[in-house]
Amino acid sequence: MLSIGQLSKQTGVKVTTIRYYEQQGLIAPPHRSDGNQRRYEPDTLKQLRFIKHARDLGISPDAIAQLIDLSTDTDKPCSAADEIARQHLKTIQDKIACLQRLEKELIRISSKCTGKRVGECYVIQSLSDHGLCFEEH
């Protein structure tokens, strides 16, 4: 049996966040000690690591709840789980592409700054005038 603090240390998920996940239904309410403190089965470690890992990958709590639902019914086809992963992959790739465009523009902007006076500062000028951009965002 683990206290919430031990669970927190061993998973890297903050105590308050663990309670939040319980409240949101991502993990089941655990047993309590005589003094009403949470006491977790070691299994919860695994569940919480699952959740943390998925969150680190940027998967939304909603999608994680779906995956948990799926994983409790081990006889269902896993194409739905795969679909969630693929969906997320697409989002990630879009994000990367977008950020790379921004990167390009920021490099352009800050490489042209002469560092003299704001009146002639390329950073502020180019942020004021969208037309200076090479591409849309």
Added chain:
Amino acid sequence: MLSIGQLSKQTGVKVTTIRYYEQQGLIAPPHRSDGNQRRYEPDTLKQLRFIKHARDLGISPDAIAQLIDLSTDTDKPCSAADEIARQHLKTIQDKIACLQRLEKELIRISSKCTGKRVGECYVIQSLSDHGLCFEEH
């Protein structure tokens, strides 16, 4: 003189967001009509485009406020503005690097899915077991 709706249409910033920016001090409170509706000078178009452009680049409202402060005093050296742009470039580049690692892992995860039963689903397995990862995140 522009109404808030016209300003919104011409900049792509939502009406409610324009009022929010005013409340946050990003744009100055405009004159009002006899009936108390906001009436903007055409100049505000430029300011709001500046803000939108910077927000699209992911620059925080706080940083934008700093840039606006800078740009009102056109005799200051613009190195501070450049610093904000560079700082932001670094954040973007970190984000890109991180997302690319996630991308790699998601590709690995979802390419191994056999599509049979959840019990043997690689997506759920590998999300449960961080040890299957090739790299940390």
Added chain:
DNA sequence: GTAATATCTATAGTCACTAGAGGTTGGGAA
């Protein structure tokens, strides 16, 4: 003049947590 649309303020909701107040419990040292 009337009807439709736009605008006003003020308040509450969103997401995914995080922080704090004020009180109780658990476990090791004296």
Added chain:
DNA sequence: TTCCCAACCTCTAGTGACTATAGATATTAC
């Protein structure tokens, strides 16, 4: 065994950057 303090409890409010709603008033087109 008693004490102490860190860890825990619940409940509420705060974060950031908006978004949405309600109910009232203004503007505009016909």
